[in-house]
Amino acid sequence: MPEFYKFPNCDCKFKILGPPPLPKSDIPSIDLDWDNVPLDCPITYDLLCTGKTKMVFQLEKGGGRQGCRELKPAEIEHMAGLGAVLRPGAANSYDEDGVSTTKHYYLRKNGLEEIKSYHPALDSILGETYNCLIYQEQAMKIAEKIAGFNKKEADNLRKAIGKKLPEEMAKVKKWFIDGAKKVGVVTEAQAEEIFGWIKESQKYSFNKSHALCYGITGYQCGYAKAHFPVQAYTSWLRYGQDKGKPLEEYAELVDDAKIFGIEVYPPDIRDLELNFYTNGEIINYGLSNIKGVGEKTGAKVLELIKGVEKETKPIKQWSWYDFLVLVGSDIGKTVMERLILTGGLRGMDVMRVQMLKEYEAFAELKPGEIKWIKQRKDNWNNIIDALEAVAHTKKNGGGAHTESRVEKIKSRLSLLKNPIIPYRDNPTEIANDEQQYLGTSITCSLADGKPGERWTVYCRDCVNETLPKVIILKVKVEEVRENIIKKGKEENIGKTMAYLRVSDSTCSLSDISCFPESWDEYKSLLTVGRVLEIHLEKSFKGNRLHVKNVWAI
């Protein structure tokens, strides 16, 4: 085996550790030395430029994603700059033309706006940020160069800027002007103007050392996502339980993984771990990631199952009947029901609905009755036959103590043999249950449960640069954000529009615009949880989609 692994599309090289490649994976175990990760990987920057920056530090949310798409970072300095200009101060700092500092930075970096030099003395300081003053350190260097400040005085200026202290700023201004006169690089009027910029920048400028740290960390996250996506998603999912809302985090990560073609599966009892795990190709939920289970309970359950496996046979050979009788009474109702509802027992080839009903009947047995069945377990191969046998009093050869117990068991039996509602796993119920206990529906989506006649494509077909010609989706409405228009066309100012997030089984689509006219017409239909057919069109600006028509299903 070669000592180093080289990625084909970017030549990034890594040292390979001892174990051989995982089955079905062509990526061997790789030792990632974060201190020596190259900061110029084109694959990583390509990924960042798409704006698909879930898992990228500081760039996960809407502003960060949009910022990446607009700026198109190509080097680490851009990542640092992005971190600085994304802050609300920069985004809300407008010049006399109504253009924000953030926008200037994006436009100038991409050659869409002229970079005007105010004074050659400033070019070397502001040149790295396209003549936008975005770092506190730049203000310090200007003070040194223009006003002859020493480092301590320049730092006082930075502190005054950082703390936004008006009295300090007034004092420092006087020193600045006096110093500028002495140094003589700029005129007094120019010094006044430059100090004005510095003062204005106090509202939004950021500490460059911080920005660079954030930028490098963000880049490293993007690097991991670009080169080791399966491992990166697994890692982020595992630590999702530390977030304030773990299920929401799981939902976002699973959705993002779908866009990159990475499958995340519900827990599977045949191969169960405590937390998210991967075989290098797909990712599985762990037992503790199911809502309401937790690490302590999950660990006990896994230990129990492993113990029973040793005494009997490997769990991969267990049938549903085996599982029910061997561990059903020891696992606990919450864990059992949620394992069933999230598809954790799907490998046993019994419908979820049937498992729930049979578990309900089994769980209602008295401990003595369960013990009686367990002792004779191999006499039957399904729970109905076992219940038939136990449903006699002891003197009649059964496992029940009294006639009333016999009656109760027989009542349950009659409902198992002739279910009131025929056993059928309904896509709508599966989607709802998985959403409730895993954070997101995985096996199918709510949209799958509805017929629909007009839809033409899936959400996944709409995430790339090239969009389908006709976009009609059959989707569930996940989120609706109303917004009052404050700028743009005058006739729209003050009107309400909305942004939607919708999903189907392939992934979700965010930031779909619903302009005022469409919003007025369709807002009664566009409610969270509703499954609809939505006709989308590409906006004239960029790759954004907006609502054209909506139909109820």
Next chain:
Amino acid sequence: MINNNFIFVFDFETSGFDPELDEPVQIAGLAIDPHTLTIVPESQFNSLMKPVNIFTGTKQEIQAKWQKSWKAWDVNKKTMGELSKAPLPEHVWKAFSDHVKKYNVGGYAGKPIPAGQNIQGFDLLWADALSRRYKMADKSGRQQLFNTRTILDTLNVTFLWFENSDALEDYKMDTLRKYFGITEDGAHDALKDCEDTARLLIRYLKLHRYYSPKVKFRNAFSNA
């Protein structure tokens, strides 16, 4: 505010009128989609229940208790044979509850709207009693399956349409069947009653939807 809650029509057949003293013998129900006003496919629920108290005791005691409820059997046509083999009410009520919960669209306010003929005066009282009996009631002893803010009792809806007309001699289901041309075959079987009530309710709701936009409600009481 557009209603997104399912409407769940349900009906009990019982051995008498008193939920505390008498027993349920059948429960049926089905869901109506609030957007399309159609019966949701595969939403039907129908099960007999064994009247446990009647079937406790010696043969003679059982016979006597059965005879006491002769009026009920005369109406709902249930037989001793079929009810003696029926599942226990606690199991059927649990199954019914699980079924109804599937039609909750989200949270407390998302519970399905209960509907039926005289459900306020009868069926909801039975739902409360069974919920209490099987420890599924809320703190005030009421059922927790259905929406409590909105109840669609077809008795009330019929009254609103016919209160100033002598077209109907009363508002009983049998009278409404005759009037609206619904067959009486199988009447007083809970599922048949649910289906007929659902069809009636759907007809009423469609009528409301047709007329509602034509009425000027806004500022109807203002002086302007």
